[in-house]
Amino acid sequence: MKAVCWMGKSKIETLKVPDPVILNPHDAILRVTRTAICGSDLHLFDGFIPTMEQGDILGHEFMGIVEDVGRDVKNLKPGDRVVVPFTIACGQCEFCHKGLWSACDNTNPNAHLMETAYGYSGSGLFGYSHMMGGYAGGQAQYVRVPFANIGPLKIESDLPDEKVLFLTDIFPTGYMAAENAQIAEGDAVAVWGCGPVGQFAIASAFMLGAGRVIAVDRIPERLELARSLGAITVDYTEQDVSVLQAMRDLTGGMGPDSCIDAVGLEAHSNQLQGVYDKVKTMLMLETDRPIVLRQAIQAVRKGGTLSVPGVYGGLLDKVPFGAAFGKGITMKMGQTHMHKYMKPLLERIEKGQIDPSYIISHRITLEEAPHMYEVWRDKKEKVTKIVIDPWAEKAA
């Protein structure tokens, strides 16, 4: 089959590799019908996430048709159409029982690597480094899905793939970000980052009762999408704009009730602080660039909530923890507990409350993926979300 492979930092190739086979009783094999490139994939592309290995198949956002199932998969049969959560969960351990699916104990064969770095290991993820399990990803024509008895969500309606595909990650991720923001009816919520995760965080904040949503980014088409959802946008690169001032101005001087960091460790900055983080990460004195995190901690109101769906990987410098303590804020974060959100969010799509496909800007083939990783990184060509049809041939 054809698959998108990580061949080194900033080096992605579409290659011929063997087809996946069933290895365990709860496995399924899917014929992938749609897959997407995620903001998280950029952290791999840019070499921010350790324990990648040349030849790793990328991709954690995908859906497809069941081709084959292992002996103990009773809920699926060949021909079923499913969306697959990017986190792999067993459904049986203490964490799965608690609904903390992305903390599952039994799905990371390389748990020892994460234990060394984090104390304890989270669940395995598709196509996201050996520390997170070393599972082959879904930017490919076929993919093996472990614990297919627990994860995949069957799509029984005739909704097109594009409308349900983002249940694989970014819609639940945006939704959990809004839920973690502990929004009360009428609250002011600020969202940094208007990429796909930010978009769904904005939409979900409104669904959960936000009275005002403030969206921060610098990319015009993304800010426009945010406004189309009803958010007030702030372009942080515009002359004379101070994000902190904007937050005060837009909340009667109080600060947002909740702040959502939908940017993560590769935040961009054209200011001195950005240079500081760039130099420090280059010297390996810091692994992440917590520019947005710092801003959000400063901006949030006293006793407010900070929700962090944006990914951080390692050690952060100059995080104003004193401000967090001084204001008595709550912080919630982490990989999305996918399995908890997929079904209820599918219902919202089926009821017509939201059509997640609105963010798609590019539809491509597997061969075009390596180039599109660059476009996606550089936010060129008005890119807002890239969807791959692994079976499409390049249009001449």
Next chain:
Amino acid sequence: MAEILRKDARTALHEKPGAEQSESRTLGANVVEDGRYMPPPTDEDGKQWVRTSVLIKGEPRDLYGLWHNVEDAPLWQEQIASVTRTGEKTSHWTMQSATGTLEWDSEIMADEPGHRISWRSIGGDSENAGEVVFEAAPGGRGTYVTVLQEFRMGKLASGFETLTGRNPKQAVIENLRQFKALAETGEIPRTHGQPHGPRGAAGTVKSAAYAENVAQPPGLERMAS
């Protein structure tokens, strides 16, 4: 309430709705004794120790049973090729790695059904002794399974590492992790055998660094379609 407090303990806390209802507990390989945490023994005189614990959703009795079935150990213990019973309390173990074979005999020293098993090797390429304790976790959350393993290997210990690609202490930790996965889910998470692109020059170094060169035990059944 008073009867659950340790007899000589003075306390200002008169209500502990979630606290354990026992007077004093001796946990798996002595994690707690008389209310005090007991650290694992430290390495000395060529002896190495490792103690590791997991919470497993399941009854102590059933987990004891799974462990007691030594002939099934190859299903969940790394690189154990076979275990054969040689007597009521003895068994013969064969460990197979990419580079060689280790063999030894083992004898059960203590056996408390549903609670505890201890063993020691009685000759062969590995000198080890160990104990596993199964104890109901507080709050009805399942079973704490704690393994304490001792290696009297001296030079053999590093030989073991060279031979198996795995630090012997880490092997004990991985085996208990895999025991839990098998007990809770019926399988052990597996990535060996999945597709990938060319690994390049650094491939073998990396797979050794991630310990991915250690064969993953099969679980109940590998090919199950």
